[in-house]
Amino acid sequence: MSSVAVAAYVYTHETMLSSIPVVTIYVAVALWAAVSALDHVLSSQALTLLFADVKYVSGGTVVLGLFFFVAEYTDDRRWLRPRRVVGVMLPFLILLGFVFADETFGTTLLRQHVVATPSGPFDTSVRSSGVVFLLFTMYAYVLIGTAGYKLFSEYRRLKVDTLREQIRAILVATVVPAVLNMAFNLRLVTVDLTPIGFFVTTLMAVAVIFRYRITDIVPIARRTAIDSVDVGMLVVDSEGTIIDANEAASAHLDVPAGDLTGRGVVDLFSGNPDVVRVLENGDERRTRTDYVVDGEERYFDVDVSTIENGNGDLIGRVVLLSDVTDQVSWERALRERTTELERQNDRLEEFAGIVSHDLRNPLNVASMRLELEADNLDEENYAKIASSLDRMEGIVDDTLELARQGQRVTERDDVSLRAVAEAAWANVATETGSLTVASDRVLSANEPRLQRVFENLFRNAVEHGSTSPDSQARQDAVEHGAAAAGTGDPSVTVTVGATDDGWYVEDDGPGIPEEERSDVLQQGYSTNDEGTGFGLAIVNASVEAHGWDLSITESRDGGARFEVTVPTDSPAMATEVE
Known part of the structure; x- marks a missing residue:
């Protein structure tokens, strides 16, 4: 019986x-x-x-x-x-x-x-x-x-x-x-x-x-899943008693597995009202909670799921504990970093305003005074003063550009390397050079700022890939601010293409001496007395604002090659497009 x-x-x-x-x-x-x-x-x-x-x-x-x-x-x-x-x-x-x-x-x-x-x-x-x-x-x-x-x-x-x-x-x-x-x-x-x-x-x-x-x-019928995952798992019966716990749950909660079984799940989370509310209401949902383990505050996502028998009756629940402490720390650091970047951008905007107002106004006054005194000055002195004022105007413009390009990129779109390069070339191209796009890819970037990067690199290549003596050409190649368009070699070719981890711009001009490559990206560096020294510094600032890295090498034809590398933790970059 x-x-x-x-x-x-x-x-x-x-x-x-x-x-x-x-x-x-x-x-x-x-x-x-x-x-x-x-x-x-x-x-x-x-x-x-x-x-x-x-x-x-x-x-x-x-x-x-x-x-x-x-x-x-x-x-x-x-x-x-x-x-x-x-x-x-x-x-x-x-x-x-x-x-x-x-x-x-x-x-x-x-x-x-x-x-x-x-x-x-x-x-x-x-x-x-x-x-x-x-x-x-x-x-x-x-x-x-x-x-x-x-x-x-x-x-x-x-x-x-x-x-x-x-x-x-x-x-x-x-x-x-x-x-x-x-x-x-x-x-x-x-x-x-x-x-x-x-x-x-x-x-x-x-x-x-x-x-x-x-x-x-x-x-036991679920042992493979329970034992193979790092997610903590508590199996709770219909009365709210823990009847099973895997080793991950024991480690997450800093409680021996033997002490977890037989314990009330609500009592276990008594210090976490949000979790208790979910458990008492029988909801199937996720909530986040903190828990002190070995004196360290850790964070968990708590997922509660119901278990029903063949008749649809509730026979228990499964509580999953996912340790998201690293994620929470990353999110917190990201928020702090974002806040800091916003403050930096505000300071850069303030600086740009100061440069624009406090420096440009005196320059305008000086230019007006120069015009008024033009008849009283000899031609040589007038030319020197005008040239100096023009150079200061260029420095102001480049400083403003550097401040804007140095702001961290926060808005991105999928941008075609070929399309943005051709658009930039249309703003720069003269009879002194030609553009070749060897390969294409999709970049996650701010398109207007990326286009400015290409424009500056193209100007640098076109204006300084000259037929002047080699030593002078190499000096001019490190900075474009003072060069006059049209002095370059009509045969200079600029090539743009994709690499395994980024993209490049190279030319067949005289190149940049190896001993100067570490200096040319610094603001104010120039081998030309009339240059501002900001051209390639602006390029570098914009590249870094995207979270990328810029380096200078020699092209296959002996010219300058600028390589941009997209780190693995940077926003996604699509595969190369032939």
Whole structure:
């Protein structure tokens, strides 16, 4: 009766663990126990033969049910595939055929001789087994041994006390009846004590159902996911008690896994009102909370999901803990960096305003005074003063440009390298050069500012790729501010292309001496007395404002090559477009 009660309870409380193997086991156990009792009470050879056949069938059913239960419990899906299920069941189906043959045709392959005797209180039959019975018995013991090995392997692997206690109970329920049955078949005892073993099995079933809550949730069936992820996982029953916790949860919360199980999940997060609210309301949602681990404040995203059985009834919840401390720190640093950049941009705007107002106004006054005194000055002095004022005007313009280009880029779009280069060339191109775009790619950039970078680089190449003596050309090549357009070599070619990690601009002019390459990007550096020294500094400022790196090398034709590298942590850059 107890076996029937267990089967009925499991069947009516179907959960994530399939009830079919468990119900099958305990119905077969109940049938075995019933015929064993009747065999003791009703002593006749005909009934003994019938009861023996029932025991063959019920015994095989118990073994099959046990094997498939363990396969599901340990999540060994290989043995739950249809072909393998049929393969495992095939010997049992053959056994049924021999039971029918013995009954119908009087064969003796399964049993050779069965008589009823009053010799024992538990089994009143004496039998001589046939070869088929011996082979099937060996097969049954192989299945039982395989199931026991799977359970023992799980026991050694798992660290959670609740699960280990479950497995211990299941092992006892498996081993005790198997050992007693083996002792009887080996003639070590004169009576079949298997029914007593099944009684122990029933007691263990009651323990794992009501004490270890195996029918509520089956964590082992999810072991691969639980053990392989860094996300903390708490499995909570319908009453809010933690019944399982993986090692990641234990590490995240700085609580031993054994101390987590059996604890109320609301109590665990009692200091975090947002999490408690989600748990108490039964919501499926995410919230963020902080938790002190080893004296350090850490942050977690807490995801709560409900678990329902086949009837749609709530049987528990899964609480996932994702450590987002690094992400929170990064977001905080990003906010601080953004705030600092905004302050820097404000200061640069203020500086630009000062330059524009406080410097340009006196320059305008000086220019006006110069025009008024033009008749009183000789031509040479007038030209020198005018040239100096023009140079100061250029410095003011370049300083304003440097301030604007140095502001961190915050707005980006997908920009075609070819398109922006050709647009820049249209603003610079003269008869002194030609543009070649060797390859294209899509950049994440601020298009107007990127176009200004190309314009400055193109001017530098076109205006200083001259046919003047080599030493003078090299000096001019480091700065474009004072050069006059149209003095360059009509044959100078500027090439733009993509690299594996960025892009480049190169020319076939005289190039920049290696010893000067580290200096030419600095503001104010010029080898020309009339230059401002801001041209390439503006380029470098804009490149750095995008989060990129600029370097200068020599082109294949001996000219200057400017390479821009996009770091791996910079905004995404699309692949090269041929």
